[in-house]
Amino acid sequence: CSPEHVWNPFLGCQVQKAKDCTEDSDCLSNRTCINYECVDPCDSVCGNNTICTVENHTIACACTPGFIGNPFQNCVSQGTTELQKKYYIGKEKVTWTTAIERCRSKDMYFASITCPSEQNDIKRACNESGISGLVWVSGSDLGSAGEYVWNSTGKGFTYTNWKSGEPEVSDAYPCVALHTLDYKWQTRACRIGRYYACEYFRS
Template sequence: MKRILVIGVLIIAFAAANEKRFTNSSNDGKTNPLLWMILNQISGFDTKISKLQDKNEQVNKEISELKLKQKETDNNAGKIKTINSKISEIRKFQNHDGNSVYEKAISKMKADIRNLQSKHSNDDRRTKQILKMKGDVKDLQAKHMQDDKREKQLQEFNQRLKALRNDVDILKKKDRQSCESGWKLFGNHCYFFGLQKASWHVSKRECESRHSYLVKIETKTENSFLYSTLTAYWKHETFWIGLNDLTTEGKFTWISDHSSVAYKGWDPTNPSNSGGNEDCTEIHDVHWNDNNCSRRYNFICEKQIG
């Protein structure tokens, strides 16, 4: 641009000198046609210079816009560098009458800008897609956490259910190992102490009505349990037991299973069969005694748990 201005000034100075010389040598005072042509060319150059200055301002404005675009598109630094290089080439052409080259360069820059804007738009779409994918991932993670929470709750529920089942089993076991109200537990058997006095046969039926039998004493330990219970609650009371010799005199068996006597807890003077009709057995204190079956005593029933 500076070169053009210098050339213009020189041309104007040269034209003025010639015009003065021509005027002094002319007799009719008319302008030389050559000078007129030079002045017209100078005027044309001035117009072009003005247009180039306007275009230069426009180019500078577009350069500023491109630099702003450059900040927004960090990923396109290489292409913007290429555009800057082209801008430098355009500035070189501004010293010549290269309007066609200038227009092509501007068009190329605009096309590159559109491409950059399109790529930027595509990047925005990709960014939105990535953000959407991140949102989907977060939703899946949240759902996975909910599923994990449900699974944990299910595991806790199963553990509680298992514990409840264990408690039920324990209760059932205890229930099987316990006796109903009014009965006393010893070993794996329940014992009922009937306090309504009755004959041996009536006492037998009373036990059967309770799904049991007149007690069968098989061990010394069992006999001691009965004795301790009787002395604690019904001291000096007499109770029928299941031992008898109703079938064969002198051969005592248990009414529950007709088995013979294994453990014996007789009083030292018994069985005596006093009077010839003592076929049933009762217990008082700790000893057994054969007695008349028609006598009215309390009775002891026995049954197995479960």
């Protein structure tokens, strides 16, 4: 083939497409780099009755208002079934970003804590797991400093349980964890390996 062309065994010589990107950081924050193209990663990721948002190249799926369930699989009308949120605690230590993928691989999603009863539920799950130390949850201010959002839903915090002096708004500590000593929330460096919490729903 001549320069700027590539060989295709089915179509012969084809014009070589210019590479839009080689990594996510080459794209806008609401796009990801797939096959050297900056694309919307939402296609076919979220389940039924969901809203997909992308921040810092990371997908967040949330149930449409009035629906509940696992947004990566299926959300159902709140009026048709009673679903209860459950928590799972990962006993291996991983980074905050890896925790997102670990939860997805288990058909769950990264944990959010939106009310006092859920705070009690995640405390109970940690106690039952036997782990001790910091546990990642899906909160962060990666999108905008000081504006904390749950990665799993894309929604801002409406309930908090911060440790005294927290959150520390800093580029060094954008990700949220809770400590099994007092179950208060604190901000930490996302790249450090810690236990993690996932959530799922059951009727």
